[in-house]
Amino acid sequence: MPVLEAHGVTYSYDGYVTVLEEVGFTVDAGEIVGLLGPNGSGKSTLIKTVFDLLRLQAGSITVSGHEHASPAAKSAAIYLASNDYLPQFLTGREYIEMLGRLYGVDVDHAAAARLFETFSMSGRFGDLIEDYSHGMRKKTQIVSALLLRRPLTIIDETLNGIDIEALHLTGKELGRLRDEGRSVVLCTHDFALLERLADRVLFLDHGVLVADASTASLVDEHGSLAAMVFGRLDAEHNRP
Template identity: 90%
Template sequence: MPVLEAQGVTYSYDGFVTVLEEVGFTVDAGQVVGLLGPNGSGKSTLIKTVFDLLSLQAGSIIVGGHEHASPAAKSQAMYLASNDYLPQFLTGREYVEMLGRLYGVDVDDGTADQLFETFSMSGRYDDLIEDYSHGMRKKTQLVSALLMRRPLTIIDETLNGIDIEALHLTEKELGRLRDEGRSVVLCTHDFALLERLADRILFLDHGVLVADATTSSLVAQHGSLAAMVFGHLDAESHRP
């Protein structure tokens, strides 16, 4: 059974501007799937619809065998947003423990503290989030996802703003999630990262799913993911 299945997802703002049009795909257990597309292609709208942050207007979304808006579905998946908006009045420990209660995860403080240290935040686990830098907040989001270890984690540009060492560590940790049979949808413009890590690529443009194929087949066909994306955009810009 796929961990995520979308069929015919269509979304319009104000009933006029269509940002998703009949989008359908599946994410199987134990897969890392890259989500690509230019700004305004509908990526964030799609992700927010999966998590019921935007009401589904047409089509269907199933998460872990459950209708996406149900509590059972929401317990299966974790969303890491592109922004770094975290509750500033909490410490890192309190934030992690809050997520643990929401997801029913008994967080091991030793493991959490070790992850903070691994991500170059040694001694900051009990500091207020308001005292964290932008990069530290991003890394706190990532550490939280690694601690919750949901069947499905969707990352929307969260890797922007973190240092190179943390990016390298994140790549390894996401690979471990896959090895455990968990799935990750990674929305990023880091083509090289996706070529190394992603099993499949979803490419959205103007709300339409342009490509849904294995990373290896797309690289073999186009030479690189960058060549695929920019080639498509150049072709679109020359259409009458």
């Protein structure tokens, strides 16, 4: 059974600006799937719809076999947003403890502190988030997902703004999630990262899913993911 399944997802703003049109795909257990597309292609709208942050207007979405707006679906997935808007009045420890309570997970604080150290935040686990840098807040989001280990983790440009060492570590940890049979949807413009990590790639353009194929086959066909994306953009710009 797919961990994430979408059929005919369509979304429009104000009833006339269509940003998603009949989008359908699946994400299987133990799979890392890249989500690509230029700005305005509908990627974030799709992700927010999966998490019921935007109300589904047409089509269907299930998470771990549950209707996406149900409590069971929401407990099976975690969303790492592109921004770093974390509750500044909490410490890192309190934030992760709060997430654990929301998901019904007993947080291993010793493991959390070790991950903070691993991600070059030694001694900061008990500090207020308001004193964290932008990169530290992003890494706190990543650490929370690694601790909660949901069946589905969706990352929306969260990796932007973290240092190269943390990016390398994150790649290794996402690989471990996959090895455990968990699934990751990774939305990023880091084409090289997707070529290293992603089993498959979804390519959205103007709200339409124009590619859904293995990363290897797309690289074989186009030379690289960057060539695929920029080739399509160039073709669009050259249209009369």
